[in-house]
Structures are given as structure tokens and as C-alpha cells.
Amino acid sequence: MSGIKVTPADKYFGDCIKERSDWTCEFPGCNRRYPPPSSLQCCHYFSRGDWSTRFNKENCISMCFAHHSWMDGHHHQFREFMEKRLGPDGYAALVARNADSVLGKKFKQTKGIGEIAKFFKGQYQQMVQFRLFSSEKIIDFEEYVP
Numbered sequence: 001m002s003g004i005k006v007t008p009a010d011k012y013f014g015d016c017i018k019e020r021s022d023w024t025c026e027f028p029g030c031n032r033r034y035p036p037p038s039s040l041q042c043c044h045y046f047s048r049g050d051w052s053t054r055f056n057k058e059n060c061i062s063m064c065f066a067h068h069s070w071m072d073g074h075h076h077q078f079r080e081f082m083e084k085r086l087g088p089d090g091y092a093a094l095v096a097r098n099a100d101s102v103l104g105k106k107f108k109q110t111k112g113i114g115e116i117a118k119f120f121k122g123q124y125q126q127m128v129q130f131r132l133f134s135s136e137k138i139i140d141f142e143e144y145v146p
Contacts, residue, residue, distance in 0.1 A: 001105065004048050007112025012120035015044035016141045017060045019127045024137075027067035028081065036065060038039050043068045043081050045094070052104035054146055055116070058086060106146040119144050 018040050024033045025040065034040035043063040046053040053059040063071065071078045083091045097103065110116040123141040130139055 005112075008117035009112040009120055010042075010048065012117055012124050013060075015124045016120055016127060017057065018062045019124060019131065020057070020139055020141060022064040022131070022137055022139075024062060025064040025067055026061045027063050030064065030067055034063060036053050039065055041068045043071060043102070045074070045078060046098045050098055050104065051107040051108040052110075053094065053098045054107060055120070056097060057141065057143060058090065059098070061085075071082060080111065103146075110146060116144050116146070117125045 015036075018036070022033065023035055023038060023040055024031055042066070043061050044054070045059050045061075048054050071081070082094070086094060107116075127139050127141055134138055
């Protein structure tokens with residue numbers, strides 16, 4: 001993870017993931033809230049190096065540093081968690097998306113800058129405004145289509 005550059009799109013996409021969960025660690029049983037700015041992290045099931053799922057909201061969850069580190073070292077348990085979270089069809093769709101090299105190339109061409117960064121920045125700003133007037137715990141956001 002340390003060798004992959006964090007682009008502006010990564011930053012705003014990560015903010016969307018964290019805002020979606022109301023800045024709460026989604027590790028089973030944790031549910032600790034880390035208000036922004038915080039050390040809460042955007043945890044990718046498939047690595048950020050996999051461009052086809054790098055900016056896919058189904059591939060990512062909010063986790064504190066300790067639980068993100070634990071999941072990275074326990075891939076079997078992480079897979080079970082994701083299968084339960086997404087269901088069999090959702091998990092299969094995520095695996096298929098990750099294997100889509102054409103989609104991966106389209107996302108890689110964005111370099112994580114420009115239009116895609118503006119898109120996720122706008123999504124994040126809308127989520128923050130929505131949360132001000134909503135009691136909903138989970139707020140969804142739109143996917144970027146290259």
C-alpha cells in the first residue's frame with residue numbers, strides 16, 4: 001500500500017467512503033466513530049493498485065488503523081466479511097469487476113486527477129450537506145463512470 005501514490009481522487013473517494021459510514025469503523029463489533037479529520041481509513045478489499053476497483057464503493061469500507069491492519073493480514077477473514085457484507089451475487093460482481101482489464105485501463109487513464117477528482121469532491125460535499133439535515137446513519141453516493 002505504501003508504494004501507491006494517493007491522488008486527489010483517492011482523497012475525495014476515501015472521504016466519501018468515510019462519510020458514508022458517518023466516520024465510523026465498520027469492522028464487526030467496533031463501530032467506533034472517528035470524527036473528521038481523523039485517522040479513520042478507506043480500506044480496500046482489492047488493492048488500490050487494481051484500477052478497476054480502486055474507486056468502487058463496494059470494494060471499500062471505513063476502518064480504523066488497527067482493524068485495517070488486521071484485515072490486511074487476515075485475507076481469509078476479510079473475504080468472509082466481504083462475502084457476508086455484499087452477499088453471494090454482490091461479491092461475485094465485485095470479483096468480476098476487479099478482473100475487468102478494460103475497465104481498469106479506463107480508470108487508470110484518469111490518473112486519479114481532473115474530472116474524477118472533481119466528481120468525488122462534489123459527491124463528498126453533497127454528502128456532508130445531506131448529513132447536516134438527516135438522521136440517517138449510512139449515506140450512499142454515486143459511482144464514477146469513466
